[in-house]
Amino acid sequence: MELKLLIPLRNLLRNRRRTLLSLAIIALGTAMIYAVRGYVDESMLNIRAGTVRQFGNFQIASPLLWAEKTENFQYLIPPERVSQIAEILRTIPEVTAYTAQLNLSGLAITERKTKVVRATALEPQNRALDYNDLVERGSGLAPADRATVLIGRTLAEELQLQPGSFFTLTTTTVDGAYNVGPLQVAGIYTLNNAIVERQLIFMPLGYGQTLLDTPGVTKIIVKITNIDDTDRVAALVQRKLTEAGLDFEVRTWEQLAEFYRQIRGFFNVLFGFLTIAVSVLVFFIVLQVLTLSFLERTREVGTIRAIGTKRYQVFLMFFMESVFLGLLGSLIGIAGGWLAGQGFNALGIGWTPPGAIEPVPVQLRLELGNALWPFLISVMATAFSALYPALHSARLNVVEALASK
Amino acid sequence: MILQTKDLTKIYRVGKEEVPALRGVNFELDVGDFVVINGPSGSGKTTFLNLIACIDKPTSGEVFIEGQPTSQLSEGQLAELRKRKIGLVFQTFNLIPVLSAFENVEYPLLLLGLSRAERRRRVMALLEEVGLKDLANRRPDELSGGQRQRVAIARALVTDPKLVLADEPTANLDSETGKQVMAIMRRLNEEHHVAFLVVTHDPVVTQYAQRTVKIRDGQLFDGGRTNGA
Ligand SMILES: Nc1ncnc2c1ncn2[C@@H]1O[C@H](COP(=O)(O)OP(=O)(O)O)[C@@H](O)[C@H]1O
Numbered sequence A: 001m002e003l004k005l006l007i008p009l010r011n012l013l014r015n016r017r018r019t020l021l022s023l024a025i026i027a028l029g030t031a032m033i034y035a036v037r038g039y040v041d042e043s044m045l046n047i048r049a050g051t052v053r054q055f056g057n058f059q060i061a062s063p064l065l066w067a068e069k070t071e072n073f074q075y076l077i078p079p080e081r082v083s084q085i086a087e088i089l090r091t092i093p094e095v096t097a098y099t100a101q102l103n104l105s106g107l108a109i110t111e112r113k114t115k116v117v118r119a120t121a122l123e124p125q126n127r128a129l130d131y132n133d134l135v136e137r138g139s140g141l142a143p144a145d146r147a148t149v150l151i152g153r154t155l156a157e158e159l160q161l162q163p164g165s166f167f168t169l170t171t172t173t174v175d176g177a178y179n180v181g182p183l184q185v186a187g188i189y190t191l192n193n194a195i196v197e198r199q200l201i202f203m204p205l206g207y208g209q210t211l212l213d214t215p216g217v218t219k220i221i222v223k224i225t226n227i228d229d230t231d232r233v234a235a236l237v238q239r240k241l242t243e244a245g246l247d248f249e250v251r252t253w254e255q256l257a258e259f260y261r262q263i264r265g266f267f268n269v270l271f272g273f274l275t276i277a278v279s280v281l282v283f284f285i286v287l288q289v290l291t292l293s294f295l296e297r298t299r300e301v302g303t304i305r306a307i308g309t310k311r312y313q314v315f316l317m318f319f320m321e322s323v324f325l326g327l328l329g330s331l332i333g334i335a336g337g338w339l340a341g342q343g344f345n346a347l348g349i350g351w352t353p354p355g356a357i358e359p360v361p362v363q364l365r366l367e368l369g370n371a372l373w374p375f376l377i378s379v380m381a382t383a384f385s386a387l388y389p390a391l392h393s394a395r396l397n398v399v400e401a402l403a404s405k
Numbered sequence B: 001m002i003l004q005t006k007d008l009t010k011i012y013r014v015g016k017e018e019v020p021a022l023r024g025v026n027f028e029l030d031v032g033d034f035v036v037i038n039g040p041s042g043s044g045k046t047t048f049l050n051l052i053a054c055i056d057k058p059t060s061g062e063v064f065i066e067g068q069p070t071s072q073l074s075e076g077q078l079a080e081l082r083k084r085k086i087g088l089v090f091q092t093f094n095l096i097p098v099l100s101a102f103e104n105v106e107y108p109l110l111l112l113g114l115s116r117a118e119r120r121r122r123v124m125a126l127l128e129e130v131g132l133k134d135l136a137n138r139r140p141d142e143l144s145g146g147q148r149q150r151v152a153i154a155r156a157l158v159t160d161p162k163l164v165l166a167d168e169p170t171a172n173l174d175s176e177t178g179k180q181v182m183a184i185m186r187r188l189n190e191e192h193h194v195a196f197l198v199v200t201h202d203p204v205v206t207q208y209a210q211r212t213v214k215i216r217d218g219q220l221f222d223g224g225r226t227n228g229a
């Protein structure tokens, strides 16, 4: 007990400057991984929430739509099927809201300019996907609205449209006929994404169906109580659909949002690299320090071996020293990282991600769960760096060790 | 008989050259003996002691501890033997610098896995015997050379070994302190009935011997029995 505890701890206090250097390196490495973990975690949570706001928790549509193979509108869901699906959704307590959505595209035309736009037609003020929240100027869409739209900030600038202005949307109906609709701008929304704000407009579902000359919808968007239940509830809905003989397929937000998966993959690679780089750095610096301090104790090793200490006991004494060093350094790193992270969060620094229009605040998620991994990594890197020097000391020749200065 | 060596030889190889450090040493030590081996520097004293202490292997010959041959023992068995039967005192004291006097003496008892109370009892008893009871909490660097060597002697005896081996225990002490240290060893030898083998080139040390043996060029010459001082 005391061999593995007392002597290693005392030896840590032996050369304080050296121990402090090791602790600083370990703590710094831990804090860095902790901070980046906190940044990645916060970003992913934000992106996830934003994605679910945009896609709902999951969507139901014809397999033809998901296969992206049909050019025409065969995938549209007819009204009687929509009510069958709705009936199923009403039996599931986790489902808080759903809405039908029709997608179309066309040309937005004013006197000066013409722009290609995509329109999302939704039941106004539905609780599954409420784009009225995003309106910055003007008003949202009301249930009684017909030929009114929400347009993005960028499109409004390009077409020089204000709330109350009119423009024309030309589309092709499901039968291939040419159709024109006069539209009034109800409000202008922002999403802090230039591409979406330039292309996407929102209109009432009924008017979208008029423009396409169809009673059908593209898909049904479902919102549930808790994001984490998405996969389970989606699977349940899928099973019920199949049981009811309905040939529709459920896709979760995560399956739909390719960019989410890409960002997550990118962050994972970034974080992996950082973890490796930091642990390699900690490993080599601590290796240097421990090698030096273990070598200085060569004669002590000879002495304790001569009076009957076994090799594994010598190894353990030295190895435990590095474990304590790692534990202490990592704890300091977590505590310091937490404090520094709180300070950083309070500064409210922002940056503008690619494709965004306004800076978004950079915040670190400092919850203790995010500290666990950096803690383990640093303790392990430190312990690994002690492995060879401790083994070397344990295997010293006793007579030679005793004879060394 | 506590210790016996038979035709012990040790040849060091330095490059292609062979350095014979011990040339067929036969030696015996009885329970309670106090023997001093005296010889000039380079005569093979440390080599001999290392072989007896079972931290080095002879080129040929055998070391018997309590009649048991040691050449076939494993590394672990040798460590066990050193721990239980042999106490060591070094020229340079070799205390563990991060441990107090008490803890240094306690160290071998930790290896033996004795209870805390038993360790305390034994350590304090020995520190008292070497006159360091009041300095138990001092670190080695807060002790004089003589005090350090007394701590080392207490450490060597705390496990109740059969045999204590001391390599030039007075070489780093002034002559007065050296005499005190030798007197303590001699007293403990009598009180604990433990055999002492001291190797030295210091003629003063021989005054304390029951028996003196001379060593030169790796060979022993019996110097006869004395009564010691
Ligand atoms: N590791 C070694 N390698 C080569 N020669 C050695 C080694 N250790 C001791 N010797 C030689 O063996 C002889 C005896 O040395 P040693 O036992 O240390 O003598 P002492 O302790 O009496 O001074 C000396 O000639 C010494 O140079």
Ligand SMILES: [Mg+2]
Pocket (backbone or CB within 6 Å): B045, B046, B047
């Ligand atoms: Mg010597």
